[in-house]
Amino acid sequence: MKIILASTNQGKIKELKALLPEYKIVTVKDILGDIDVEEDGDSFQANAIKKAKTIYDLLKEKEPDCMVIADDSGLSVPLLNNEPNIYSARYAGIGSTDKENNGKLISKLKEMGVSKTPAFYTACIALAYKGNIYTTHGWLYGEVIDKEIGEGGFGYDPMFIPKGFSETLGTLDPALKKQISHRTKGLLLAMKIAKVIL
Numbered sequence: 001m002k003i004i005l006a007s008t009n010q011g012k013i014k015e016l017k018a019l020l021p022e023y024k025i026v027t028v029k030d031i032l033g034d035i036d037v038e039e040d041g042d043s044f045q046a047n048a049i050k051k052a053k054t055i056y057d058l059l060k061e062k063e064p065d066c067m068v069i070a071d072d073s074g075l076s077v078p079l080l081n082n083e084p085n086i087y088s089a090r091y092a093g094i095g096s097t098d099k100e101n102n103g104k105l106i107s108k109l110k111e112m113g114v115s116k117t118p119a120f121y122t123a124c125i126a127l128a129y130k131g132n133i134y135t136t137h138g139w140l141y142g143e144v145i146d147k148e149i150g151e152g153g154f155g156y157d158p159m160f161i162p163k164g165f166s167e168t169l170g171t172l173d174p175a176l177k178k179q180i181s182h183r184t185k186g187l188l189l190a191m192k193i194a195k196v197i198l
Contacts, residue, residue: 002063004028006037006055006070009089011154016069018178019187028055031063039072044086045135047072048126056128066129067194073123073183075156077144080108088155098155102148105159109146119144119160125186127193134193138185153177 003023005016017025028035037054041047051070059066074088084091084105092100109117121140126133141163148158150170158170162180169177178184 002026002066004031004055004059004063004066004068006051006068008034008036009154012071012073012183015178015181015183016071016187019184020191028068032058039086039089041072041086044072044074044122044124045126045137047086048124048135049133052126052128053133056131060131068128069187069190070126070128071123071183071186072126073121075105075119075121075144075160077105077109077117077119079112079114079117083108102156102159105144105156106146106148109144115146116143116161118142121156121160121182123182123186125183125190127190129194129197132197134190134197136186136189136193138182138187138189140180140182140185 003020003025005013005025005027007013007027008029013027037051039047041050048070052068055070056068074085076082076085090096092104119142123138125136143161144156144159145161148170149168150158152171152174153169158168160169161167162169165172
């Protein structure tokens with residue numbers, strides 16, 4: 001069975017392939033070329049479902065036995081009314097880079113006069129298979145700081161210190177990050193569903 005990742009985010013693609021080494025995985029770009037599904041939902045779940053369903057509907061005749069996996073994820077900071085939340089990838093504007101998004105979050109924290117505050121990552125995983133949609137969630141709790149430390153990971157990782165650790169995800173060993181990741185937690189639950197429905 002072929003698993004199709006409904007993502008063009010290179011960081012996510014690399015992470016998902018590392019998490020699912022036993023499956024034949026291709027990206028939506030490999031099959032359909034450049035395609036962008038607008039993330040206009042009001043939750044991570046709504047966006048993940050829309051991505052999975054849209055790609056599945058485009059592929060169901062060509063790849064009838066495929067499973068489409070989509071995810072939507074981001075960082076929430078309670079002190080900032082849970083910003084950036086579902087706007088994590090475009091916090092500093094559409095097409096913004098990780099550096100620009102991090103810069104905006106850093107400036108917001110400095111405006112609030114804090115150097116560290118609680119935050120959490122959310123990942124919603126959506127599976128589309130044979131016309132049905134299934135979703136799971138994973139979370140990672142910790143704190144964000146008002147600077148970037150480390151070159152590893154992507155997104156807000158250089159600003160995020162997971163609970164129980166003293167280093168940011170930008171400096172943690174990738175294998176350790178994979179173990180504790182919100183996306184890993186969501187995917188492990190999703191794979192339990194996949195084993196039941198396949």
